[in-house]
Amino acid sequence: MAATEQAPPGYEKYHVPDSSSLAVRATAGLLLTVFGGGLVLNNMTFGETHEAGNAKWVLLIGLGFFIATLASWFRTTIRENMQGMNSAQLNHSYVLGMFWFIFSEVMFFAAFFGTLFYVRQLAGPWLAGEGEGGRMNDLLWPGFEFSWPPMITPQEAVGGTDIQPIANNGAFVTQERSMSFADAHHWYQWLPMWNTIILLSSSFTVHVAHTALLNDERAKFNRWLGITVALGIIFVFLQAAEYYEAYAHFGLTLNSGIYGSTFFMLTGFHGFHVAMGMTMLLIQLIRSVKGHHFTASDHFGFEASSWYWHFVDVVWVFLFLFVYIL
Amino acid sequence: MGAHHHGPARGITRWLFTTNHKDIGTMYLWFSFAMFILGGAFAMIIRAELFQPGMQLVEPGFFNQMTTLHGLVMVFGAIMPSFVGLANWLIPMMIGAPDMALPRMNNWSFWILPPGFLMLASTLFMEGGAPAFGWTFYAPLSTTYAAPSVTFFIFAIHVLGMSSIMGSINIIATVMNMRAPGMSYMKLPLFVWTWLITAFLLVAVMPVLAGAVTMMLMDIHFGTSFFSAAGGGDPVLFQHIFWFFGHPEVYIIILPAFGVVSQIIPAFSRKPLFGYASMVYATASIAFLSFIVWAHHMYTVGMPVAGELYFMYATMLIAVPTGVKVFNWISTMWRGALSFETPMLFSIGFLVLFTIGGFTGLMLSIAPADFQYHDTYFVVAHFHYVMVAGAVFSMTAAVYFWLPKWTGRMYNETMGKVHFWISFVGFNITFFPQHFVGLAGMPRRVPDYALQFADFNMMSSIGAFVYGASQILFLYNVIATIVAGEKVSDEKVWDGAEGLEWTVPTPAPYHTFEVPPKVGAAPAHG
Numbered sequence: 115m116a117a118t119e120q121a122p123p124g125y126e127k128y129h130v131p132d133s134s135s136l137a138v139r140a141t142a143g144l145l146l147t148v149f150g151g152g153l154v155l156n157n158m159t160f161g162e163t164h165e166a167g168n169a170k171w172v173l174l175i176g177l178g179f180f181i182a183t184l185a186s187w188f189r190t191t192i193r194e195n196m197q198g199m200n201s202a203q204l205n206h207s208y209v210l211g212m213f214w215f216i217f218s219e220v221m222f223f224a225a226f227f228g229t230l231f232y233v234r235q236l237a238g239p240w241l242a243g244e245g246e247g248g249r250m251n252d253l254l255w256p257g258f259e260f261s262w263p264p265m266i267t268p269q270e271a272v273g274g275t276d277i278q279p280i281a282n283n284g285a286f287v288t289q290e291r292s293m294s295f296a297d298a299h300h301w302y303q304w305l306p307m308w309n310t311i312i313l314l315s316s317s318f319t320v321h322v323a324h325t326a327l328l329n330d331e332r333a334k335f336n337r338w339l340g341i342t343v344a345l346g347i348i349f350v351f352l353q354a355a356e357y358y359e360a361y362a363h364f365g366l367t368l369n370s371g372i373y374g375s376t377f378f379m380l381t382g383f384h385g386f387h388v389a390m391g392m393t394m395l396l397i398q399l400i401r402s403v404k405g406h407h408f409t410a411s412d413h414f415g416f417e418a419s420s421w422y423w424h425f426v427d428v429v430w431v432f433l434f435l436f437v438y439i440l
Numbered sequence: 441m442g443a444h445h446h447g448p449a450r451g452i453t454r455w456l457f458t459t460n461h462k463d464i465g466t467m468y469l470w471f472s473f474a475m476f477i478l479g480g481a482f483a484m485i486i487r488a489e490l491f492q493p494g495m496q497l498v499e500p501g502f503f504n505q506m507t508t509l510h511g512l513v514m515v516f517g518a519i520m521p522s523f524v525g526l527a528n529w530l531i532p533m534m535i536g537a538p539d540m541a542l543p544r545m546n547n548w549s550f551w552i553l554p555p556g557f558l559m560l561a562s563t564l565f566m567e568g569g570a571p572a573f574g575w576t577f578y579a580p581l582s583t584t585y586a587a588p589s590v591t592f593f594i595f596a597i598h599v600l601g602m603s604s605i606m607g608s609i610n611i612i613a614t615v616m617n618m619r620a621p622g623m624s625y626m627k628l629p630l631f632v633w634t635w636l637i638t639a640f641l642l643v644a645v646m647p648v649l650a651g652a653v654t655m656m657l658m659d660i661h662f663g664t665s666f667f668s669a670a671g672g673g674d675p676v677l678f679q680h681i682f683w684f685f686g687h688p689e690v691y692i693i694i695l696p697a698f699g700v701v702s703q704i705i706p707a708f709s710r711k712p713l714f715g716y717a718s719m720v721y722a723t724a725s726i727a728f729l730s731f732i733v734w735a736h737h738m739y740t741v742g743m744p745v746a747g748e749l750y751f752m753y754a755t756m757l758i759a760v761p762t763g764v765k766v767f768n769w770i771s772t773m774w775r776g777a778l779s780f781e782t783p784m785l786f787s788i789g790f791l792v793l794f795t796i797g798g799f800t801g802l803m804l805s806i807a808p809a810d811f812q813y814h815d816t817y818f819v820v821a822h823f824h825y826v827m828v829a830g831a832v833f834s835m836t837a838a839v840y841f842w843l844p845k846w847t848g849r850m851y852n853e854t855m856g857k858v859h860f861w862i863s864f865v866g867f868n869i870t871f872f873p874q875h876f877v878g879l880a881g882m883p884r885r886v887p888d889y890a891l892q893f894a895d896f897n898m899m900s901s902i903g904a905f906v907y908g909a910s911q912i913l914f915l916y917n918v919i920a921t922i923v924a925g926e927k928v929s930d931e932k933v934w935d936g937a938e939g940l941e942w943t944v945p946t947p948a949p950y951h952t953f954e955v956p957p958k959v960g961a962a963p964a965h966g
Contacts, residue, residue, distance in 0.1 A: 125955065127954070128618070130459060130460075130539045130543055130951075131544055133453065133454070133458055134547070136544055137544055137548035138457065141551045144552060144555075144602075145599075148559070148595035148596075148598065149592075152559075155591050155657070158661060203617060203618075206617050207541035207542055207613045207618075210609075210612065210613040211545075211609055211610075211613050214608075214613070214643050215609060217643055217644075218643045218644075219647065221643070222647035224648065225650075225651025225655075232674070232677055232680065233677070237677060238672060240674075267672050368658065368664050369663035371671040372671050375664035375666055375671070376666075379655070379658065
């Protein structure tokens with residue numbers, strides 16, 4: 115029998131939390147959210163709601179309850195740490211948890227980037243008759259020529275947009291009005307360039323904030339973290355402006371073929387992640403300003419949020435390259 | 441905070457609010473068994489319909505719902521959660537940890553499963569019926585032509601995926617961070633190794649599946665054209681994304697089974713596992729290869745020849761590390777002091793039948809030959825040899841092997857052996873003839889078939905009823921053990937078993953290794 119009674123020298127007990135209702139509450143919130151979400155979606159076609167029902171209230175109540183539960187969950191973990199219950203080993207578990215969570219997010223984006231590459235390199239040329247797909251072009255989509263961004267969808271090429279409204283609103287037609295980089299002389303008018311500058315700077319500012327925290331300079335930390343959050347807000351705002359322009363002036367929508375599909379899903383999920391990361395950093399800022407949380411050696415809440423922020427920044431670099439530039 | 445060294449709480453809140461890895465493991469195991477019975481009931485409906493040619497019992501549409509739900513429930517509800525339950529029970533005890541690394545998240549990973557499956561099962565009662573597009577839910581069957589319930593199916597997949605990702609992150613954090621001092625990586629029991637690699641696969645591919653169903657959701661409700669050629673997308677793209685998830689998924693199912701067998705065979709051979717290091721490397725190689733072979737599920741979809749050739753050769757490579765494993769298990773038994781208790785019987789059954797499933801897999805990997813086998817019953821026979829005789833047999837072996845440690849009571853050995861032989865015979869009567877009807881051209885997922893397949897199908901159905909009924913014997917044996925089994929108090933229930941979980945008292949106390957044990961120089965694994 116192994117010696118289970120004697121702790122090895124220097125062993126700090128690993129805190130296993132007591133029973134907790136958090137998980138069950140979060141489950142209830144999540145279930146209401148997805149069930150309400152399903153009802154809402156089944157009530158609409160292409161974003162247009164047919165009949166007003168109670169479904170959206172199920173969704174909203176579920177979502178509210180879910181977010182409130184997560185907030186109370188994080189509050190609990192923060193309190194445990196403040197009470198000194200976390201050993202170095204436990205803190206390392208949180209580090210590993212955050213790292214592998216970010217890895218799972220990377221794989222989520224990989225699915226959408228993989229889709230973009232597949233469409234641009236394989237599916238598009240095949241639809242236009244390249245390689246062994248030549249017959250398909252003759253029989254199904256005569257006259258369809260592929261370019262990126264696509265000037266036209268296969269359905270538009272055969273002129274059937276009335277009978278087949280899916281994937282075509284017919285409004286998005288010219289390459290000049292895509293989101294791609296078109297004119298080197300007017301780069302300063304090109305919004306994605308500014309978004310890139312903003313997001314890259316925010317990765318720098320959050321690093322400055324981190325350095326300040328490591329040097330115990332609270333005021334400097336707060337200031338630079340505040341700047342980072344502000345840059346995040348500006349980014350989201352500009353992204354919203356870009357979407358408005360796409361929908362209102364370019365005719366580029368979710369419903370305008372594969373270019374709109376990949377563009378909005380990639381930038382949309384990225385924008386959502388920026389909003390999440392910005393919220394996380396904002397909460398760290400409030401914790402620091404109001405609660406005087408964090409010390410030079412103990413600030414994992416901030417550190418994890420900053421990792422997340424660097425992650426959305428790196429995703430943007432790939433987006434900028436593959437969605438906007440190339 | 442409450443006093444430490446406490447036992448379980450009383451009443452229902454013990455289970456609802458628990459943070460204890462043993463409680464959570466128990467819930468996972470019971471839940472997965474319930475899903476096994478549910479998925480099994482769907483299979484019985486399928487086999488009853490196929491008992492004779494012609495339409496017997498159900499409508500074709502309902503038949504399709506049954507094949508779809510059978511696959512989904514068995515993969516996501518029965519097999520995967522059962523191994524997560526095993527991981528919860530065993531990993532902390534095997535590595536000398538007080539619990540899983542993140543106990544509250546552990547509880548959450550479990551508790552979102554039952555509502556997720558409730559939502560999936562509720563689609564049976566919705567307008568248009570449950571999903572009927574097969575467990576692989578290929579677009580456009582699952583998008584343009586799907587019943588409205590597909591929205592709830594998509595969200596159910598999201599929820600199950602969240603559960604898997606959180607469970608896997610927990611397992612990775614536990615293995616990397618909670619090992620007792622001295623428990624180096626190359627001393628880990630092989631079950632822990634296989635789960636570490638499985639968890640990595642899960643974190644890598646479940647988000648890809650989430651991406652796939654999200655694209656489906658957008659195509660259905662917001663008019664995107666990911667899987668619609670009319671808008672410049674491609675339905676084949678769905679298959680690529682799905683199988684980028686789906687192929688690692690089959691190793692997610694089988695790797696923990698490898699781990700279980702690698703614990704049990706040494707115990708009943710009374711010898712250490714042959715080739716421990718090569719087992720670890722073989723597992724890692726299989727995991728790596730699983731990412732680069734996905735399109736062998738799609739040979740007939742119209743890929744360029746270069747693609748067919750690449751995926752064919754890459755797939756064949758998997759036979760090498762898998763062969764290493766089979767060789768090692770046999771070598772472990774070579775000149776061992778063998779005894780054939782129920783867990784060992786199921787492990788040997790696994791070894792023989794999984795190898796058959798591996799060989800038919802090798803046949804299927806040959807692209808030109810697969811043009812003949814694709815979507816026939818040969819494929820059905822192949823993957824049931826690895827899913828049922830592979831994963832389910834090893835899971836059954838694991839329950840018999842560790843049940844005395846968990847409960848402090850011994851199961852009825854005679855009944856266990858009877859269970860094994862009925863399962864073994866019933867399984868083979870069910871699935872062996874399916875090789876023949878498949879090679880003769882019977883397509884899968886059909887409620888009716890040509891007359892020449894009648895005899896073999898009747899055999900299959902009888903075998904399926906026998907195999908299904910034998911699970912009731914299993915359930916009875918487990919419950920009888922828990923309620924009134926003969927008590928055992930030896931720490932080492934099996935004289936040949938090695939590892940830290942056999943050093944704690946029997947039954948395993950509610951909390952184990954609150955202080956880490958000392959792990960000596962000798963390997964902790966068998």
